[in-house]
Amino acid sequence: MQQSRPASNPTFPAPMRCNMSRFFALAGAWVFFSLALFSVVAARQQPSAPPPRPADDIAESQRLSDTIAGLKRTEKAMYLYERIEREESWKQPDTSQPDHITVSRVFPAGTGIAHIVLSQDGRRTDDAAYHKDLEKLSSSLEWAATSGHDQDKAFAKVDKKLKERYDIIDATRNAFLYTFSGREIREGRPLLKYRIDPNPAFKPQNRNAGFLTKVKGYIWIDEATSQLARVQGQIIDDISFGIFLGKIYKGSRFSQERYPDASGVWLPSFSQYDFDGRKLFSSISIHQKTYYSGYRRVGPPKEALPLLRAELQKMRHEPSASSETGP
Numbered sequence: 591m592q593q594s595r596p597a598s599n600p601t602f603p604a605p606m607r608c609n610m611s612r613f614f615a616l617a618g619a620w621v622f623f624s625l626a627l628f629s630v631v632a633a634r635q636q637p638s639a640p641p642p643r644p645a646d647d648i649a650e651s652q653r654l655s656d657t658i659a660g661l662k663r664t665e666k667a668m669y670l671y672e673r674i675e676r677e678e679s680w681k682q683p684d685t686s687q688p689d690h691i692t693v694s695r696v697f698p699a700g701t702g703i704a705h706i707v708l709s710q711d712g713r714r715t716d717d718a719a720y721h722k723d724l725e726k727l728s729s730s731l732e733w734a735a736t737s738g739h740d741q742d743k744a745f746a747k748v749d750k751k752l753k754e755r756y757d758i759i760d761a762t763r764n765a766f767l768y769t770f771s772g773r774e775i776r777e778g779r780p781l782l783k784y785r786i787d788p789n790p791a792f793k794p795q796n797r798n799a800g801f802l803t804k805v806k807g808y809i810w811i812d813e814a815t816s817q818l819a820r821v822q823g824q825i826i827d828d829i830s831f832g833i834f835l836g837k838i839y840k841g842s843r844f845s846q847e848r849y850p851d852a853s854g855v856w857l858p859s860f861s862q863y864d865f866d867g868r869k870l871f872s873s874i875s876i877h878q879k880t881y882y883s884g885y886r887r888v889g890p891p892k893e894a895l896p897l898l899r900a901e902l903q904k905m906r907h908e909p910s911a912s913s914e915t916g917p
Contacts, residue, residue, distance in 0.1 A: 656816040680877040700734025700891040735891035765802040
């Protein structure tokens with residue numbers, strides 16, 4: 591008798607890898623994400639400081655809508671775009687060379703995310719192992735592209751995660767106060783800079799929303815498109831996760847840069863986390879930089895599968911190509 595397939599992606603069962611250091615990075619990413627969402631507030635409220643306002647006050651309602659839509663587009667895009675991620679980590683932030691470097695080809699697999707390890711210069715080092723990883727990814731995409739009850743359940747979990755993130759966008763509208771700090775130019779594009787501080791009148795409705803009261807920082811919004819271009823944040827009070835699972839300490843910092851692709855989707859190009867905290871009863875320090883490059887939209891599994899099959903077919907008919915770049 592044929593066994594039924596599992597309800598999750600059989601190859602890449604979760605959208606993100608998980609270990610304790612990854613936990614703190616993801617926790618920081620969540621805090622960063624919440625802070626970044628404040629850009630929707632800056633588009634709506636009046637500034638409390640002297641610097642002149644952007645001239646287009648009549649467009650503020652549209653700016654708000656554009657910012658919200660852009661943040662949601664970026665979240666969705668990370669499940670639709672392959673990319674190269676270079677992750678550098680330090681045990682101590684004052685050392686010049688990272689203690690560990692991981693370069694991966696990151697490929698959405700429908701209900702999970704594949705991380706195919708490359709060399710530090712972004713090349714595949716072993717053709718046979720690389721081919722095996724692509725075959726594994728192809729099987730995962732094939733499963734995700736097939737209609738069925740298990741697939742529906744798996745995609746429902748992904749949709750639920752996205753909805754939770756989308757809900758944070760609305761929850762953060764009243765979480766902060768801000769001060770418009772003027773314009774800056776980045777590579778020829780005017781950015782609107784805002785200082786953000788927790789709103790003392792904000793009443794969080796749940797634990798997740800409560801995290802918003804413990805961050806402050808700056809955001810930069812692209813004036814022409816109303817999209818988030820940069821964020822720099824700081825934890826101003828300890829943030830706990832779970833009863834004994836972990837804590838991020840006051841003073842931890844994070845930042846991210848974003849740029850638009852050809853289609854107008856603003857995607858991360860650089861992220862940095864400098865966190866001190868604890869896991870269970872042990873102290874931990876996370877100092878990490880991640881560089882993102884080589885974005886390519888591969889789409890959902892039914893669109894990505896033919897692209898990957900064509901790549902596999904090409905590999906079968908070419909000589910050893912360990913010297914070529916990853917994707």
